[in-house]
Amino acid sequence: MECFTHNKTPLFFLVLLATLTNVALGQGTRVGFYRTSCPRVEAIVQSAVDAANRANPGVPPGLVRMFFHDCFVNGCDASILITGPGSERTAPPNSLLRGFEIIDAAKTELERVCPGVVSCADILAIAARDSVLLAGGIARWPVPLGRRDGLVSRAADTANLPAFNDAVNVQIRKFSEKGLNTQDLVTLSGAHTIGTAACALFSYRLYNFNNTNGPDPSIDTTFLPTLRNLCPNGGDGTRRVALDTGSENRFDNSYFSNLRNRRGVLESDQLLWSDPTTQRLVQRFLGVRGLLGLTFNVEFARSMVRMGNIEVKTGTQGEIRRVCSAIN
Structure with a gap:
């Protein structure tokens, strides 16, 4: 982008x-x-x-x-x-x-x-x-x-x-409790276009999903071997894997393409494509260049401003700390 x-x-x-x-x-x-x-x-x-x-x-x-x-x-x-x-x-x-x-x-x-x-x-x-x-x-x-x-x-x-295995209705409820809507949920989830997740947060999807002794069926079968190679069964749960395969250090909208292609790493992310309530919003951000990519960037900025005003303390509330790690 x-x-x-x-x-x-x-x-x-x-x-x-x-x-x-x-x-x-x-x-x-x-x-x-x-x-x-x-x-x-x-x-x-x-x-x-x-x-x-x-x-x-x-x-x-x-x-x-x-x-x-x-x-x-x-x-x-x-x-x-x-x-x-x-x-x-x-x-x-x-x-x-x-x-x-x-x-x-x-x-x-x-x-x-x-x-x-x-x-x-x-x-x-x-x-x-x-x-x-x-x-x-x-x-x-x-x-x-x-x-x-x-x-x-x-x-x-x-x-x-919000947790890595939250159902969409739970995610929506948690955002709503903070004054954020479903569009904010999908938009801010797009922050996963950068960064990584520890294997411990999603390896259950690879080997024994819901006690089936098999993988999460929502994972693309051609992507599953890649994830299993990165996170072997019983392996080091602290090993980190890119949340946005192929673009983990670039803030772009390929995260949403990965959801469409069933390559979301966290269950909570992939569910955004599986649920019709959020899928239409994911579709809004699909694309590779131009206005579609610009739409995600602008909406992300807007949602960050909204989130940044959750239950803020202003005026005489709270304090100005002398050091950030300790209350004055």
């Missing part, structure tokens, strides 16, 4: 991007929140993400996933960053999250330049946007800012996170 940049972005694309900020109205966040109090905030976060990405191209999916996991638990308040016994970070769904040191690096520099001003929650929101850009997504969409950091982080609260 073509990567649109500022100097080649079509006018209608700019108009669509301009509408994204309207999604944030009434949520207490706004674009340009730090314009006078810390004008370099976005440049500083981008620098930290860029430096980490140069050392490890696997950084972008990690930061996007971290943002998702933060927002779905007590809102986008950086509670995922807290360390200590019983914190969200210790919960099984978060055990493989990575990129915490990048947020810490950005926070350290921001505390030097603008002490006590920028929340860790806003740093994470900016970093997630910049990660998509680094992976080949659209030119930077405006991120509404002004979040405050939360004061609670409990592993038990992660029970509502």
Whole structure:
């Protein structure tokens, strides 16, 4: 997919991007929140993400996933960053999250330049946007800012996170509980166009699906040997496999083509094609170039803004942490 940049972005694309900020109205966040109090905030976060990405191209999916996991638990308040016994970070769904040191690096520099001003929650929101850009997504969409950091982080609260084996109706319900609709579900699932998953999360589909002693019949039979070779029966469950075969480091819409071709790695992903409610939305994003690919990029940006406003704390709520891993 073509990567649109500022100097080649079509006018209608700019108009669509301009509408994204309207999604944030009434949520207490706004674009340009730090314009006078810390004008370099976005440049500083981008620098930290860029430096980490140069050392490890696997950084972008990690930061996007971290943002998702933060927002779905007590809102986008950086509670995922807290360390200590019983914190969200210790919960099984978060055990493989990575990129915490990048947020810490950005926070350290921001505390030097603008002490006590920028929340860790806003740093994470900016970093997630910049990660998509680094992976080949659209030119930077405006991120509404002004979040405050939360004061609670409990592993038990992660029970509502969407799971790798959730049925479509369960996925829809979990998104709806956070004010997101079915289109947001399909669009944000498209983040799996980058990144990997551990064999432990899907190997049950390869050998003994639903106690049948056979594979999940929704897996393409020509793709099954590839997955079994990567994840041998009884093998190392921590071994990681690309979620978007052939394009794991590129933010494009080939993820949706893989679902159509029955090559979704996670059961929850493949079910989006099997269910008529979500299949029509997957079909919207199919294609290889031009407007179809652009549609996914624009809708992804829109859904990221919507997700970024889940249960945000603003004004006098919460706090501005001095370090992101601990409450003041």
